[in-house]
Amino acid sequence: MDLRHRIADALKDAMRAKDTERLSTLRLINAAIKDRDIALRGDGNDDGATNDEVLAILGKMVKQRHESAKAYEEGARLELAEKELAEIKIIEDFLPKQLSADETAEAVKAAIAKVGAESIRDMGKVMGELKANYMGRMDFGKVGPMVKDMLG
The missing domain is CATH 1.10.1510.10 (Uncharacterised protein YqeY/AIM41, N-terminal domain)
Incomplete structure (x- = not known):
């Protein structure tokens, strides 16, 4: 439904x-x-x-x-x-279960690997990949800095 x-x-x-x-x-x-x-x-x-x-x-x-x-x-x-x-x-009640901090970190690592991100310039690709697969399951305001740290 x-x-x-x-x-x-x-x-x-x-x-x-x-x-x-x-x-x-x-x-x-x-x-x-x-x-x-x-x-x-x-x-x-x-x-x-x-x-x-x-x-x-x-x-x-x-x-x-x-x-x-x-x-x-x-x-x-x-x-x-x-x-x-x-x-x-x-x-x-209507949102899917939120990912834990560890699950979020793993999802970010997987997204970086999938899009082949190598630098901060690829941050948009990584965020796009995450939003396509995890919309409503993670706080993208907190994920942005995490992606920056991993790419930076």
Whole structure:
């Protein structure tokens, strides 16, 4: 079952269960996906967002909420930080299992070997390879510096 259907089913279940917190987060996810679909239609793509694009949207939503929660904690707004963290847990239900640090390092080494990267100039090729195979399973903000270290 593709991601859109899983999200739609979860939305229906949350409505039936009258789980307002989960329902509101699922509606935010749907809105973000629909925004992406509309943007793609403007570019001439009537098929809508692919599963990989939906994973990227979810990953971005998690990252935004981590940043917001951190800002709320620094501002002593703990109830808002807790709300953000609760939303992260709901969004992460739809993301594949995250790779461990060791698994990520192995994936980076394998990608470097596959594309034949030899210097920092090849970083884009390596990142492209990783994004093609591990979208939603690793934090690319942390992977970038790791690739630089291995190539540098």
